[in-house]
Amino acid sequence: MRKNKVLTAFFVIGCIAVVGIAGIVTLFAKDNFGNKNLICDGISIGSLDVGGLTQEQAQKKVDDYIAKRRQQKLVVTVQENQIEATAAEAGLEIAEGDYAAEALQIGKKGNLWEKFQEIRKAEAGKRDIALETKVNEDTLKNFVETKCSVYDIKAKDSRLKFKNGALKATKSKEGLEVQTDTTMEAIQKTLLSKKAENADALDVTADVEVTEPKFTREEASQCTDLLGKYSTTYATYQVERSSNVATAAGRINGTVIYPGKTFSTIKVIKDRTEENGYKAAPEYSSGKVVSGIGGGVCQVSTTLYNAVLNAELKVVERSPHSMVVGYVPVSRDAAISGDYKDFKFKNNTDYPVYIMGNASGGILSFRVYGHETREAGREISFESEVTDTIEPGEEVVTEDPTLPASYRSVTQSAHVGYKAKLWKIVKVNGVQTEKVQVNTSAYNASPQYVTVGKQPATAAPSASASAGSKKPAGTAAPSATKKPSTTVRPSRTKAPSAAKKSSATKSNTAKKSTTSVSGSKTTSESTPNNTKSSTKKTTNTGSRKAS
Known part of the structure; x- marks a missing residue:
């Protein structure tokens, strides 16, 4: 009996060994077992079968697939309108990577038993390499807001308008609005679905809700x-x-x-x-x-x-x-x-x-x-109370050396300052029930601003310019505005005749007198009047505007 059990055990072990050896022999019989240049059978990258391909062949297959997915057609329906876009425009992103190199290493690392186990998993479909696929939420949100929401219909608020002397309410209207968040969720779910991996086009229906006006006709009325x-x-x-x-x-x-x-x-x-x-x-x-x-x-x-x-x-x-x-x-x-x-x-x-x-x-x-x-019979009124008065103080004078001394103009009038309160008085049926302080205020005082002229007085005519002078022109005093140069004292000469002397002196004196008087008239009558008139006009306008 014991001998039979031992024989049975040896038989089982032998069968297992035979099966194992047969499996290994089968694997060795495969073209890609132990071939460092071919990817093991049964390995997938995403939904792509790359078993038996070289690394270059597999990578090209992956790259072509990624490009196709990015250009995949997406149709979003908004009510009766359809928006067409590519998956990439809606935010689909598939990371570019060396997926084929990773696939090639499966079944080629470790000892013989480890390689055997990896290959068995690959054949059973348990060694897929996932593509790094995601949806960029910022891109998707921008797509929904700029492409889908353009078909929103805004709710129309009721407006109040005067018609025939009365305030009337206009009609209000409901609107339609694409719900951004839920529409984004629907698009994202579709782009990342298993169905999307091999579909030529994807269809999504946007979530649209009815919106009520903020101001209905009933409310406006x-x-x-x-x-x-x-x-x-x-x-x-x-x-x-x-x-x-x-x-x-x-x-x-x-x-x-x-x-x-x-x-x-x-x-x-x-x-x-x-x-x-x-x-x-x-x-x-x-x-x-x-x-x-x-x-x-x-x-x-x-x-x-x-x-x-x-x-x-x-x-x-x-x-x-x-x-x-x-x-x-x-x-x-x-x-x-x-x-x-x-x-x-x-x-x-x-x-x-x-x-x-x-x-x-x-x-x-x-x-x-x-x-x-x-309530009916309720009346309100307001009263201002001045609690303090601040005088403006001394006027502020600005001297202008370009204007004559007689010039004076008020450029800004004085402002009295105040501290004040505002009271609200409530009466019901003519009887005061409340007196409530509404606010307090403080206003600055401001002095009067004045501009005065500070131009030096015009110099008096020189004695030599008088009409009665009989002194020869050659001995006349030099002009006050120009210091004469020092000269050698001339030798004594014979005085000119009285007639000639009188004539020359009288002519020169008369000419100087006329020029001086003319200049005096221009300074005192034209410039001050124009300046004063202009300043007064500005002051009056500013005063009116300030009030």
Whole structure:
């Protein structure tokens, strides 16, 4: 019995050995076993069978495949529209590498048994080399946003327009919008799918959703109540300033502020540049009235500020001017400057707010429309209170040596400074229920600026120029403006005859006198009058503009 078991064991071992030897013999019988120049059978690079190929043949096959995949046709359907592109344009990337060299090494490393095991795995399809394939998300996103989203249909908001003296709401309309993220996911999934490896073309349907308008006709119809208004006046003869006021008001006109959103004056009226339509006009700067691009737009922000106060919307940011302005009481102004002074307010209601602005015929006005929720019989008013007055101080004098001493011109009038508060008073059915402080303001005082002439007085005519002089012309004193050169004293000569002496002296004296008087008239009558007239005109214009 024991002998039979031993024989059986030897038999099994022998069979295994025979099978192993047969397998090895079979492998040796293959053309590419042990051939260092051929890739083992059964090896794939991606979906490409490269078994039995040389490294060069396999690499060419891979390169051709990569080029074909990059140019693979991709069709994206957006509603009834189709966008055609290549896979590469949609972001497909296949890294170029020495894939064939890696494939060639399989089954050619290690001892005989290790080689045998590698070849067995290759034949079983377990030794594939993956191509490094991915989708560049930035490229894909750009493709979707620039090629697919062009077929978006924007939702149409309802607008408020005046028709027959009443504010009416226009029709609103739904829109269609390609969903970027989900469309990107669909394209990426298709490009990296197993099916894409051998397909001639790929088809994807974009994800499109219906979008609702932000401002429907139903909502707009509820926002026709006048919540607050305010008007100021401006001088139409100040053409550049008037233009700036109209430009800024026009940009604000028609603005809709949705619930919870904040309005920024600086953002809406755009940068005050010539490219944006603004002109040079007077404005405050460092306590003086100077010319600046966009001068006058502070009247727009100020007028809007008061309309917003009357509408009882929430003021987020407001700053006073550096000096008082003439178109509103103290503490009722709202200055804007650069990017550090802005007038902002928030729509703290549950309904959209519509701003109507207009500047025409010297009247600037703003109206704020929305849905009235305040109780009936409620009235509000505002009072300015001056808490301190600052005198402007001594005038500042600038001397100009090019102007005559009699010249004097006020180049900027004095400004009194103030500290002030603004109060909001609430009455219900005629009875005061609240008095709330709205803001505090401080305005700088500014002295009067004066320019005076400092030109030296004209020198008096010399004694030799008098008409009664009988001294010979040859002995006349030299001109005061030119020092005579030293000469040798002449020898005493015989004096000329009295008749000739008198005639020559009289002629020369008369000529000098005429020239001197003529020059005196030109200096005292022409130049000062012209300068004074010009300065006065500039001063008056600046004073009006500053106010």
